Amino acid sequence: MNLPNLYTKLIKDNKILDNLDGYCDVRLVEPYEIPVEYGCTSYEQTIVIAEDGSGGMYVLYGEGDPNSLPIIFLSSEGQVGSIADNFHQLISLVVFYPYWSDLLKFSNGGSLSEMMKSELLLAEDFEKEMNEEYRGDENYESYKKFQKDMIQDFKLDTEKLIEKLQLSVGKSKNIKIVSNDGEELDSLYGEFKPTDNPFWK
Secondary structure, eight states, rough: OOOOOHHHHHTTOHHHHHHHHHHHEEEEEEEEEEEEESSSSHHHHHHHHEEHHHHHHHHHHHSOOOTTTTTTEEOSSSSSEEEEEEHHHHHHHHHOOOHHHHHHHHHHTTTTHHHHHHHHHHHHHHHHHHHHHHHGTTHHHHHHHHHHHHHHHHHOSSSHHHHHHHHHHTGGGOOOOOEEEEEEEEEOOOOOOOGGGGEEE
């Protein structure tokens, strides 16, 4: 099975795997096909290469050069969408915006301006959470060092990642994954706005 070059490097590094899990809630896994019991059907090749803590799956979608294949996210709640143009962009996204799914949740249906507003608030919340005592060594300073190391070691893309996320999700209509009943799955875009969150008022 052909896999992205960056994936084959990261999967061998236990420290990076631990950091991706601890900071970004991304667990790289040995590749497998979407299980039948997950309740959906794909008309294209789909290879799961990572998971999150709630049962969501990061999926390499389609056929061709694995370094150029888009990454889709299939949530445990039955939502699906493209979130990165390739695996390298995915790792850049999750390392710099571990709260990327909340950017979509508070996007008011996909508004870039609402996503940018949410980012400021989510970043503040994330820093506070990282600095809580129970996190131990997983504090904000160590997270920023992890970011810096990933840039240096793997030349991560740091430019306009939120815009790229929005553009990727906008391409989701091309994804041929449906429920086992043939129904379209829900979008990753949420209908909330930042002002809908009572903790941000």
